[in-house]
Amino acid sequence: MQGAWQVFLKELRDALRDRRTLLMVLLSSVALGPLLLVALSVLVADFEARAEARTLYTVGLDGAPTLANYIARQAWTVHPAPEGHEQALVARQFEHPVLVVPPEFERDLADGIAPELLLLSSSANQRAEGSAGSVAALLQGFNQEQAGLRLALRGVAPQALQVLKVQRRDLGGSRAGAAQFMRLLPFFVLMAVLYGALHAALDTTAGERERGSLEPLLMTPQPRWALVLGKWGAVAAMGMGVAVLACAGFLPGQWLLRSEALAAMFQYGLRELGLFLAVLLPAAAALAALLMAVAIRSRSFKEAQAGTTVVVLGASLLPMLTSFNGGGEQPWHLWLPVLAQVTLMQRVLEGGALGAVDLLLPVVVAALLTAACLADVARQLRGAAWR
C-alpha cells in the first residue's frame, strides 16, 4: 500500500504542477455553476419581463378606436410597428409580434362583418412567438366582449354561449417548473467531472508510455496493482475535486439569480449539495478508471485523446436517451453510468424522492466498472511498456 501511496502523491503533484491545464479545469468547474445559473436566470427573467410588459406593436390601430379602447382598458401599451418589421421578424432583429389592423375594421365591425386582423410573427423567432400567444388571448378577450354585448342587445344572456368552463392546474409544482430550466445543469456538471479527470488519465497512462517513463516504473519492485491504484487514485481525485467545486459553485451561484421566480424555485442547499456529491463521487472514480483503461492502449498522448473521445461522446449521448426514448424515467436508467447520475441529480433538483436503493444501485455499478477497468489497466500495463 506504501507504493500505491507514493505513486498517488507523485501523480497528484505532477497533475497539480500542470498549471495551464489545471487553471482551465478549475476555472471551468468553479465558474460553471454560477455562469449556468446566471445565463438561465437572464433567460427566464427576460421571458418574465415580456409576459409582464403588455406591450403591443401595431399597424393601422388608429383607424380602429373600439379595439384601441379595449386594448387601453386592458392596460396594454401600444407602439407603432417599426419600418421593415416583417424582415426584422424573420431575421430575429425585432422580437415582438405585430398586429396589423385593416383600414375598414371599424366599418366592418359596425356592419356585423368579422374584420380580419393579421398577427405577424415567425416560428424561427422564439421570443416573438412566445408573446404572440398573449396577444392572441388579448384579441380573444375583445372578441368575447363584443359578442357578449351583441347578445345582450338582443336579450340573450352571454352565458348561453358558454356551455363549459375550463380550469388549468399545473401538477408539476414550482420545483418541477424550475427543473425544466435546470435540465442542463446535471449534464454540464457531469461533463466537467469527465474533463477534470481526462488530462490526468491521459498523462498517467499514454503520457507516461510516450515519454518512456513507464518501463522504469515497471522495473521497480512494486506490484502492478499498486502502481495502477496510485495512478487511479490521483486521476479520480482530480475528477472528484472538480465535482466538489462545480457542485459547491451552485451555492453562491444562487445569489446571482436575477429571476425572482427562478430564485424561489431553485432550491439548492447543503442537502442538495450532499446528494449531488453522493451521486457524482462514485461516478468520478468509475470515469477515471474507464478513461485510463482506454488511454493505456494508446502509444501516444495524441492517440489516447482520440480514443477517449469515444468515452466523452458516449457520456454526452447517454443522457439524451431519455429524450429519444420518451416514457419518462425508467428503472433501467439507474443501471447505466452517466444516465443514472443525470437522472438522480435531476430528481434532486425537482425535489423528488430519493431512496437508499436509488443511491446505492449506481454506486454498485460504478464500483464494478471501476474494478473491471483497473484490472484491465493492470493487465495492459506490462505490455504497454515495451510494445
Add this chain to the structure above:
Amino acid sequence: MITVEGLAKQFSQGSGRQRRVVPAVQAVDFTARDACITGLLGPNGAGKTTTLRMIAGLLRPDAGRITVGGIDVALKPQAVQARLGVLSDARGLSPRLTARENIVYYGRLHGLDRDRAEARAEALAGVLEMAPLLDRRTEGFSQGERMKTALARALVHDPSHIVLDEPTNGLDVLATRSLRAALRRLRDEAGKCIVFSSHIMQEVERLCDHVVVVAGGRTVADGSVPALLAQTGQDDFEACFVQLAFGPTAVGGAA
C-alpha cells in the same frame, strides 16, 4: 552475479495472414561476475535490449533461466528488481518534477524512507557531477542531463547489480568520459556487478573486463578483450568483433 542460461524469446507481429513470428533471442548464455563490468556487444537487432529486459523481469523468456544474486528472475521477479538498478532503453523522466524529486520518487518505490532517499540523491548527484541540476525541473534538460538523472534514479536504492542499456547513446565526449569514470568507481569501490550493452567498440574496449558478443540472438563468443583478440588473431577490436559477429569473410569488407 548474473547468470543467463539458454535464453530464448520470440515475438509475433501482425495478425491473421500477416502474422509472423520474429525470434529476438535464440540462445544467449553468459555470466556477469561481481566487481566486474561485463559488456554485451552486438550489432543493432542482435537481441541485447530484449535480453536486458528479460533480466530486469519486464519480459518473460520463452526458454532459459536467469538468476540475479542467486535468485531466479522467473520465480521471484520482485526480489530481483529490488537488487537491480536498470537504466533501460526508455529513460523518460517526469518533466514537471525536479531531478531530485524524480530520484527520490524511485527511492521511495524501492522502499527507502524519505531521509535515506534524499541522502542517496545527494550522494549520487556528487558521484555523477549533477549537483547543480538537482533542484531544476527536468523539462528542458539536455540529453546528458537526462541520462545522468535517469542513472541516478536507477541507482538510488544502491543495487548490488546494475544493468545499463546503451547508456552513452546521445552523450557528448565529456559526458561519456564522466559516465565511464562513474561506472569504474562503482565497480572498484562498491564491487557492483555491472552489465553494459553497447554496439560501440571503443567504449567496450575501454571499459569492460569481460565481453559477451551477441549476434542474431545468440552468444557467439565471450571473454576479455585480449582473449577475444587472441581467439580471432586480430589486432583491431573492431575487426575482431566483425569476425565474431558476421564471420571471417565479413572482415575484409569496407573498413
